[in-house]
Amino acid sequence: MQTAVITGVSRGLGRAIALTLTNHGVRVVGIARPSVELDGLVGEAGPLFTAIAADVADPDAMVRAAASTFAALGHVDLLVHNASTLGPVPLRPTLDITAQQLAQVFAVNVTGPHALTRRIAGAMALRGQGTVVAISSDAAVNAYEEWGPYSAAKASNDHLYRVLAAENPTVRFITVDPGEMDTAMHAAAIPEADVHTLRKPSQVAKALVTLLGHAETGVRYELEVSP
Amino acid sequence: MTAAVLPRPSLVQRLLVVHAGDDAVFDGKFLDLPQWFEPGDVLVVNDAATLPASLPMHVHGVSGELRLVGAPEEGWVVLFGPGSWREATEDRAAPPSVVVGDVVQVANRPVPVLEVSDISPRLVRLALTLDEVLVHGRPVQYSYVPRSLQLDEVQTPYATRPWATEMPSAGRVLTPHLVHALRERGVRVVSVTHGAGLSATGDAGLDAALPLPERYEVPQATWDAVTGAKRVVAVGTSVVRALESAARGPLAGVTALKIGPQTKLSVVDALLSGMHEPGESHFQMMAAFVDLERLRRAVRHAEQEGYCNHEFGDSTLLFRDR
Structure with a gap:
């Protein structure tokens, strides 16, 4: 693997994946909304990393980000859809979620990312190789109270990727449940959680890169992390 | 000819097939494209993405x-x-x-x-x-299109580097599914990158000079595939320009090559393009494949049969004599 694109790269798992890959000598494009954290990552990750400031919820911005990406990398071996949103926090019962709020969660988790997938995976199909990963969640499988929008969006991606895998035999499409991690998103969802029981994003990023060595298309993986 | 005024799916795309040595033309469907090719043929696409120019x-x-x-x-x-x-x-x-x-x-x-x-x-x-x-930027717009086009709508399915200022439209409906079907048939599908430029400016002096010099890049692997091919099929006039330039000079650079009825093609055997009419520079390039009289007859046939032209229009597949 020579090149990768990662969304939601400013913090948490996205940041850890970017750093893990650049440490492996992979040229990485990171997509995220502009922030101090994104600027900081540019310095930390070094010359193999290129930042593109864009909102994944905006399909047109994703088409433009794809053009920037190809200008920087030439081709893309790996696309990781890591950017995500819980929707309104504190989490609340699904009947308290408006249609607009639900649509915004799908925009960040499903529809905006699909605009980027279209542009990147089409070129992968022509080259006859490439991997697209979406970060999933156990909420995609289990019906946790108050996790309606997020879990529906994650379940939606799990199935979308199975269909993409069936349709495109030369490109790998997988989804990965990384387990519960010590991230800002987790703190927003479950502020009372004991962080010592949570996985570190850097451990999870390493396990994800290892998984990519043998993962099969159309599969939803639950990531195993060695302590 | 009637313009197709909005992007259409490959499902409804028609394909007019013309052979240089044959008076008959064939009305087909774009989805049946693979049937016109044989194992050992090499299809070459232009993978340039379209800039919001x-x-x-x-x-x-x-x-x-x-x-x-x-x-x-x-x-x-x-x-x-x-x-x-x-x-x-x-x-x-x-x-x-x-x-x-x-x-x-x-x-x-x-x-x-x-x-x-x-x-x-x-x-x-x-x-x-x-x-x-x-x-x-936003994509170059067309006066015959009833609404503003989004950047996503002027990309080919396999676009990579943003080099084109207008869409290399011949490949717009060449979906991953069709590419796979072509490969299953034994046809190799490879790419060049060519910075396809403006199609018209409304300025007579400038339009007469089109196409202006354009940058191109033919990867070594593509050139190797082309030189070992049974037949070479260019998807779009920009691919003809890139490959014939590479045959006459370096594999990458800027080309001022113009291709018309008098051009002796050295690499490309067939052209998959849109519907073009006399007076267009693309029509001139088509005449390098099939003589002008036969092309004019094909255009009359396309008009009678209701084919659509312009960026989102139907397709023509031209085979030259070898």
């Missing part, structure tokens, strides 16, 4: 538009006067004339004019960046 500009008190000719960093642009894309380019008011050193506001940034072309006073060089084009 149109930007708002303001100069000498007049608000207008500029359209990139090629790479933003090279900076050659065509200036358009007031009005909008809803008017045909030839009906647009001319922009104010500019000289070297004048300042053009491009997306609210002052940009000096570095050079004015001998071809037309509307063809000027500015210093632009890819980033600002990707942020502020």
